[in-house]
Structure formats: structure tokens, C-alpha cells
Amino acid sequence: MAEPGLAVVEIAAADDATAFAIQDVLTAGCAAAPADCTTRDPGEPGVRLRFFVDLRERPDT
Numbered sequence: 001m002a003e004p005g006l007a008v009v010e011i012a013a014a015d016d017a018t019a020f021a022i023q024d025v026l027t028a029g030c031a032a033a034p035a036d037c038t039t040r041d042p043g044e045p046g047v048r049l050r051f052f053v054d055l056r057e058r059p060d061t
Contacts, residue, residue, distance in 0.1 A: 004055035011049045013038075019049040031057035 038047035
């Protein structure tokens with residue numbers, strides 16, 4: 001990445017706990033608007049979680 005900026009991250013996981021654990025790891029080092037719920041596609045296995053991160057800012061700023 002030439003220059004950090006804003007990003008949308010979508011996680012596909014087997015279950016809610018896994019999706020939120022991955023979100024926690026990915027948002028630990030940047031400012032983020034974390035998601036509070038997952039979505040499911042009817043008839044499809046697993047869940048999806050979408051959230052937004054700003055790679056230009058640290059979470060404590």
C-alpha cells in the first residue's frame with residue numbers, strides 16, 4: 001500500500017465468535033468503526049462481518 005487510508009473490511013467466518021475475534025485483531029492497531037452484529041445469507045454456511053478502519057490514525061488519538 002503506497003499510502004494508508006480508509007478501508008472497508010469484510011470477514012467471512014464459520015461463526016460469530018470467530019468473526020469478532022478476527023475483527024479485534026485487525027482493529028487493535030488502527031482507528032476503527034467496529035461492527036456489532038454479523039449477517040447471514042439464507043441457505044449459506046457461516047457469517048459475514050463488515051467494518052471500517054482508518055489506517056492513518058492510531059486508536060488512542
